[in-house]
Amino acid sequence: MNVLSQIINGLHIGSIYALVALGYSMVYGIIKLINFAHGEIIMVGAYAVYVMLVLVGTPLWIAVLVSLLFCACMGMLIERVAYRRLRNKNAPRISLLITAIGVSIFLQNLAQTIFSSSGKSFPNVMPQGSIRLGDAEISALTLITLATAAVLMIGLQLLVSKTKMGKAMRAVSEDAGAAKLMGINTNVTITWTFAIGSALASIAALLYSSAYPLVTPYMGSTLGLKAFIAAVLGGIGSVPGAMLGGFLLGIAETLAKGYISSVVADAIVFGILILVLLIRPAGLLGRNVKEKV
Amino acid sequence: MKKRVLAIALACMMLLPMLAACGGQGGSTGDADTIKIGGLAPLTGEVSQYGVAVNNGAKMKVEELNAAGGINGKQIDYVVYDEKGDATEAVNAYNRLLQDDKIVALVGDVTTQPTQAVAQQAAKDGIPMITASASALAVTTPGKNIFRACFTDPAQGEILASYAYEEMGAKTAAVIYDNGSDYSVGLMETFESKAKELGLEIVAKEAYNTGDKDFKAQLTNIKAANPDIVFIPDYYETVALIAVQAKDVGLTCPKIGADGWEGVLGKLDASNVDALEGCYYSSQFTKESTDEAMQNFYKNYTEKYGEEPTMFAALGYDAMGMMAQAIGEAGTTDSAEIVDAMTNIQYQGVTGSITFDENRNPTKTVFMISIEGGEYKFAGTYDAK
Numbered sequence: 001m002n003v004l005s006q007i008i009n010g011l012h013i014g015s016i017y018a019l020v021a022l023g024y025s026m027v028y029g030i031i032k033l034i035n036f037a038h039g040e041i042i043m044v045g046a047y048a049v050y051v052m053l054v055l056v057g058t059p060l061w062i063a064v065l066v067s068l069l070f071c072a073c074m075g076m077l078i079e080r081v082a083y084r085r086l087r088n089k090n091a092p093r094i095s096l097l098i099t100a101i102g103v104s105i106f107l108q109n110l111a112q113t114i115f116s117s118s119g120k121s122f123p124n125v126m127p128q129g130s131i132r133l134g135d136a137e138i139s140a141l142t143l144i145t146l147a148t149a150a151v152l153m154i155g156l157q158l159l160v161s162k163t164k165m166g167k168a169m170r171a172v173s174e175d176a177g178a179a180k181l182m183g184i185n186t187n188v189t190i191t192w193t194f195a196i197g198s199a200l201a202s203i204a205a206l207l208y209s210s211a212y213p214l215v216t217p218y219m220g221s222t223l224g225l226k227a228f229i230a231a232v233l234g235g236i237g238s239v240p241g242a243m244l245g246g247f248l249l250g251i252a253e254t255l256a257k258g259y260i261s262s263v264v265a266d267a268i269v270f271g272i273l274i275l276v277l278l279i280r281p282a283g284l285l286g287r288n289v290k291e292k293v
Numbered sequence: 294m295k296k297r298v299l300a301i302a303l304a305c306m307m308l309l310p311m312l313a314a315c316g317g318q319g320g321s322t323g324d325a326d327t328i329k330i331g332g333l334a335p336l337t338g339e340v341s342q343y344g345v346a347v348n349n350g351a352k353m354k355v356e357e358l359n360a361a362g363g364i365n366g367k368q369i370d371y372v373v374y375d376e377k378g379d380a381t382e383a384v385n386a387y388n389r390l391l392q393d394d395k396i397v398a399l400v401g402d403v404t405t406q407p408t409q410a411v412a413q414q415a416a417k418d419g420i421p422m423i424t425a426s427a428s429a430l431a432v433t434t435p436g437k438n439i440f441r442a443c444f445t446d447p448a449q450g451e452i453l454a455s456y457a458y459e460e461m462g463a464k465t466a467a468v469i470y471d472n473g474s475d476y477s478v479g480l481m482e483t484f485e486s487k488a489k490e491l492g493l494e495i496v497a498k499e500a501y502n503t504g505d506k507d508f509k510a511q512l513t514n515i516k517a518a519n520p521d522i523v524f525i526p527d528y529y530e531t532v533a534l535i536a537v538q539a540k541d542v543g544l545t546c547p548k549i550g551a552d553g554w555e556g557v558l559g560k561l562d563a564s565n566v567d568a569l570e571g572c573y574y575s576s577q578f579t580k581e582s583t584d585e586a587m588q589n590f591y592k593n594y595t596e597k598y599g600e601e602p603t604m605f606a607a608l609g610y611d612a613m614g615m616m617a618q619a620i621g622e623a624g625t626t627d628s629a630e631i632v633d634a635m636t637n638i639q640y641q642g643v644t645g646s647i648t649f650d651e652n653r654n655p656t657k658t659v660f661m662i663s664i665e666g667g668e669y670k671f672a673g674t675y676d677a678k
Binding site: 002005006009010012013054117118119121122123124125130137139141142211212213214219222223253254255257258261262263265266 | 337338339341342472499500501502504505506507509510511513514517530533534537538541542543559560561562563564565
């Protein structure tokens, strides 16, 4: 069935949106910052895998590991260099936001300087072949993407809900001041949040570049924006919300392209976002927290 | 009072550099030993790969001509400005070329939109202008002084529909095109009308937006329509992305495209080139051609720039060659005379022998290129039936 194929296409891109959305959501949950540089981490991750696989010629697992560590370090570095001082000085939130945009532009231009603006072709590292499900054909790449995303999301959910670090993250996000008084090192917790979000982005980069094998300095901006919308749609700050938002966005986008018109697909997707936010301002799974005055 | 004097003095000081600049401009025209040809190209920015190639080709032609004695004994002075692929920047740069540099002819611009903007202005000024690569039909319409070295989009769309039907034996075709690109829409429209005329049925027509990366929804629809061929009128980076996703959704029929495909294999890793196996595209340039001028160009370019020339480099080379020949035949730098010479030119270039039709578009043969085993193969020349 064509509809089934389209839904599978939607799940494929949606699971990548979800992985990226998690990074936005976690950072927002903990320091109320929309980290616009997160999209660029995907780009950095994609270049890292490209450099390792094509230029250095390492096996895939080393390339993935290097990219993962590199992105995690990058995330921590950005937090340390660009955001921490502002946070410690209690700078207005808008300054942090502008800094995030600045970091994003800096990374784009840095990549353009190093790798030039022309796209680099990403190698095909996924197994070939496909399985049939009724009339629909599902490629190995789609299956791997879905499975990887699902495993990572479940893992993250467990990490946040079951481990000590997850508890610390939740505590800092609830009330950073109180968490500090309880003996939680908030700075370390925030650094870890950035590292985990960025590591997820590096996996998203690998999955994304395998499906759309062209690595460019600007690849992160649209993807990052869509993932951010997914995070808002699901309820920013909520881990299951980011996943739900990602899948919904991917499916809505694909169905709009396939059955209505690809030209207005984005308009339809953004229309859905506006509708959802009108009815549930905190997003689908977000909690509506009233600011205390 | 003191303040007022100071203000006047300051105002005078600010005016001085402007006056000086005006004076400087007036004095720089007297250099009669060189012929100034202006160039416009996006040397930085998103379409810089085309601009750099065209400019490299044009620059190489200038150097060769100058080494051989220039035009009627005068050396060519080629002044090129970067317009970053932006129409406003292009018009500003054009005005600078015309007013400050006093060029006698223009070789540029490179992509369609800035070229159209510049052509509007150049038509009013009457300056001879040739674009190497802007392929939208409307580019040359503003004035009789606007020429181009490349094929128009419609010409290629017709040729490709005819090729698919006559040579590849296709009975049904699908099109996937960029709704926001004049190049893509132009090719799609003429392909479609020629296909209708021939009896080649268009079973699916899917659009996308400029900058899209995900085409799986559209390709899944095309697969459901089961066409004999898929026409992809876009540039090589997007073609590479579409081809890989077509493979992923199981759309395996041959794909065809126009000259924007040039360089597509460079955008696919060796592990992905099978996505384009058995595909064809039309080109104005192929290194497999046995033509001697072509082979020399290929060798010299590769030596000079350390990379293989693309179609854009060849078109830049020919555009500059045609302009230089026209200036030489006119024997003067008078705009109207150069335009006359250009209109009646017979030029033997690396992209074929070129004459102009009544709309100042080139008449030349198409080279068909096929992709087999991850390599380009020259599949012969083709004339539309």
